[in-house]
Amino acid sequence: MKSHAHLLLFLVLAASSMGWAAEPSPMKPMIYATEHSIVRYDSTGTRTFHLETGAVSRDVWLLENGNILFPYYFKKGDRAGQGGVREVNPKGETVWEFDAKGWTLSCQRLPNGNTLVGAAGQCALLVVNPAGKVLNKIDVKMRTPHQHSLTMARQLENGHFLVAEETMKLIREYDPMGKVVWEFETPFTPFSVVRLKSGNTLFSGQHGLIEVTPQKKIAWTLERSDVEAMGVRWFTGIQVMPHGHVLICNAGGKIPFFEVNRDKDVVW
Template structure:
């Protein structure tokens, strides 16, 4: 869809790093590496991807048309080519799978992972063993792994778990007890087998090994100024750097995203004039397409 007049976005890097990216949250848009908005969608979103064919896959926040949340695939001109309507409290994750299916997660009285076909028919479901007192804090950026299992960050349970399609837990990593509210939001299985996770109110980003032990972490103590405030989305780049959204940095002019090297050197930031933060994102290459070597 044609972008309207938009807030100014400013990328800063001592080494000249710039990124194109898909931003998700209260505002949904594609930002070019030159800081200009290339595409927008008029709905709040929770998760999403630019697909290899150029379409955009989005998990929708609750709205008039999707009162329980949902997921859609749209073309660049806004045409919906696939959709799914949630049936519980929220739809928090969407991922397009290689076999023509889509994976979504539903929060509610029965938290679950669903696989849905092109006709929006549910073809499989896996129960998530999460608390049900606070459905909003059940799970977030879940992903299907190459081995067929699902990696699920469970916020209020303070644990990242790997489930088989039958719902068996085969791996888990518990988040630290301190600082308070280390709620895992993003969970990414890295090529080395470790798992990267953001810890929201704990203002940390951690990497767990195969035994669930933290082998790398980033906190505000590692940065020249406190920039981590409710870190939500994250992405590990092919060069080993980690890009993070600081969702709680919601005021105009604050740093909404940052990039650090493996040794925790700050090498890139993104500021804009919006009155809210970025919930989740996808780094794109210079042509606005998904960078296939990024995880």
């Protein structure tokens, strides 16, 4: 089975501004999730961590304590359709786990130690404490459980939750009570979503990246034709760097990871 990396978290955000046609650029330390494993590389290109999970993961975090947090769900076998969130230490040993009782595509360790779980199988966001108790459950508007009912969920600095609802082709912001306070209808199925410091929202998906203002005006786009040499299959994981460049995971495409600037130049 071909392995597709879906969401990545780059660990070192310093980058060279080297053109794509130039000599090979330095390796970026990174950790990423695939159809069946979690992989980490250092700046020399050496693989420093590899964990066969036996499940599909769409998100991954390197925590401050050195542990790794990721969601997972099973596609086949007796546990097909089941999933949760797992935290492992650098040896790959499980130190914390939450059974979400269904497809789980995203997670986030919150500043207070709780964990946000994107429980697609429940069509809900769950805030879970270290003891595994659900402190808050927010139902998303998509009410038919499906592995793509929500692909990405992030808590914002204001305590709200930003969600990519793939099946509905919507980006929605929910308050802690579950009220939709902002939404944007996407022209393609979305995967990742980020709230920028400017207040704009950047999301990725099947055919590109789009940045929109709070007033829902399009501020910036990146399309397949802008990065044709990358052989894009699907724009999935994204991370915005401090200087504004965007790191992109091209799941199953010719070049799996690349970086673009605001002029749409591939700089790594």
